[in-house]
Amino acid sequence: MVKNSKIQIEESSGTVIVGAGAAGLFAALTLAKAGRKVTVLSEAELNGICASCWAQGGIAAAVAKEDSAAAHTRDTLKAGAGTSDKNVTTALTRDAPAYIKLLESYGVDFKHDPATGEFALNHEACHSRRRVLRAKAGDGFGKELMRALTTAAAKEKNIRFVAFQSAVALVREYTQTHGALSGILAYDSKTEDLSLFPAAAVILATGGIGALYSHTTNPNFATGRGIAMAARAGAVLADMEFVQFHPTALALGRDPAPLATEALRGEGALLITEDGKRFMPDQHPMAELAPRDIVSRAVFAELSRGQRVFLDCRNINTQEFPALRDACMTAGLDPQHVPVPVHPAAHYHMGGIASDANGRSSLSGLWVCGEVASTGLHGANRLASNSLMEAVVMGGRAAADIHQFLEKMPETKMLRVPDYCREIAKKYVPLNDRDLVVTRARTELREVMTRLVGVARHESGLKQAIDIFRKLETVAALADAALVARLVATAALQRRESRGGHFRLDYPGDSAVWKHRSYITLKEADLPLAESAEVKEKVYA
Structure with missing residues (x-):
């Protein structure tokens, strides 16, 4: 409190x-x-x-x-x-x-x-x-x-x-x-x-x-x-x-993960497996310069097969990219001479x-x-x-x-605090990293998001995630984060296709029925899953 x-x-x-x-x-x-x-x-x-x-x-x-x-x-x-x-x-x-x-x-x-x-x-x-x-x-x-x-x-x-x-x-x-x-x-x-x-x-x-x-x-x-x-x-x-996972976050054990910018691949850096083989030419005509969702899924697939994935920057001048060099050199890697390990990471919503x-x-x-x-x-x-x-x-x-x-608007003068604000104030708990209960709950939330609402999703996993997030919403300091996680998972469950940053293992193709934006409110998301109406195209005004 x-x-x-x-x-x-x-x-x-x-x-x-x-x-x-x-x-x-x-x-x-x-x-x-x-x-x-x-x-x-x-x-x-x-x-x-x-x-x-x-x-x-x-x-x-x-x-x-x-x-x-x-x-x-x-x-x-x-x-x-x-x-x-x-x-x-x-x-x-x-x-x-x-x-x-x-x-x-x-x-x-x-x-x-x-x-x-x-x-x-x-x-x-x-x-x-x-x-x-x-x-x-x-x-x-x-x-x-x-x-x-x-x-x-x-x-x-x-x-x-x-x-x-x-x-x-x-x-x-x-x-x-x-x-x-x-x-x-x-x-x-x-x-x-x-x-x-x-x-x-x-x-x-x-x-x-x-x-x-x-x-x-x-x-x-x-x-x-x-x-x-x-x-x-x-x-x-x-x-x-729709969450974008950047395909080339540096896998150096840091949280957050340092980013290996898209510009590196634009200048000629290549994605390779541990044995030095490229895999992106088999995935898309633009190879390493394919859309991010395609590159991320390809990297994710290699990692899922037990392969490590590396960004090979040896053929470009890495001096032009000081942020990359600093992150790698701190970890004891010189990107000018050795490929650097990468993995997909949540990057943009x-x-x-x-x-x-x-x-x-x-x-x-x-x-x-x-x-x-x-x-x-x-x-x-x-x-x-x-x-x-x-x-x-x-x-x-x-x-x-x-x-x-x-x-056209008069100046807003607040003469009194609305009663409901006092109720919010009484219940508000700021995030405290020293609180072990909160820290463990936050770790669980993040791991569930990565595992079940990440690069690859499935109906059973999304339903499981939603149940977990509902419980985590009762941890006052995590209520907002858990709510947003639930909203992402709910929208992902309702879109029964794969498109862009949203990939469903159980619906791996796109569908003309879903070729539109989706809209949702908290009231709709709060409906029981069995009763929840699908997110349909609406005219937003």
Whole structure:
């Protein structure tokens, strides 16, 4: 339990943004430059750890003369395996080059070709041409992006940063599921106090769910808290079953696993077994540059047969990839001279809180951007380096939409704390790594997700996982994580086919019946499995 369940009402601002990664900061900068006051809540200090900081490869945009937004759209739709939203995809790929210019204006140091002065572009899986912009510093693009955005945001007087805040619940006017959205309830991990941050508009930019898995490339706080909050408030969720497993996480015994970026294979690195044989040419015409879901399943299949899998980088200049070299050299491996062991790891969630092309969710007053959102851009499988593109573009689009929204909205002034918030406060238990019961339960959750809701799934395993997650929801500190795990497993159980990042051993082929997005609410997921209606295509508005 929290030390003090009394709730303090903070100063009101037009917009509260939860999350200080690329999506949250870009939204904050866009609103601030439009003259809007913004409060940004972050679990760490500004420029602290976030998933955006960990992104290696780069950001995709059709900036080359021989490229086009139409080609970027085609590649994105092809990778998405038939369930991408074409209108959203067209809008975001069209806007992406303009956002690259904005990022340059914020100080992002992109790598340029010294001979031409043009952007240096990498080729990554499923892109029909070189399209991925990188940082001058090498394979740490996320770190460079965050350096520039945090520096720019720190200079803005209209942005108020409040660190060490863990969002607990979305606050609605009457009950947790009824009434206008009016702010965020948050827990201060330093003071152990609870505060209510009133706002007319809320943006959730809380990241993904990778840390629900025991094999992941995500930071340990990526447990889907934003999804849990939105689900409890009644929001519609989309495509929850689609989890992307990166095929080349370094198998060095670290948690999270260091990532061997897609760009390595784009430059010529090969996947081989212990005896030095390649296996990807037999799996797909694009071999190592096949869609991530196909490469991940191929690696998983080799591992399941008892083979070890390695990424052979000996034919490329690994000096261009300092993050890879640092991780390998720390483990006593020189990737320039020896192949390095890899395995699939949970990397990105295509699902999340359903939103339109402007970041609007099904709840009035709630916008979402970044990995917590499911816009339909990625479909069943994300195209390499489209994640940071989506984070930045959607952060900007959501902010622009909120700017217009606030023109018609009176300022939110919270005079009293709703009674149900006090009940939430009394029950709230922050995650404590020193609590052995919680630690064991968290380990169980992650192992079950990897084993039963991972690269390969089956009806019996998914049902078993759902039962386990229901029990783990009774562990207060894990309630949100276990809820999100259950939502993923439920959506995976209901989609009776294989498509993109969702592979069913009992339904190994795709089906025209399921060639659409899926939508679900917590109310629907709470139905007994025998009574639960299948997730069907719905028109999201």
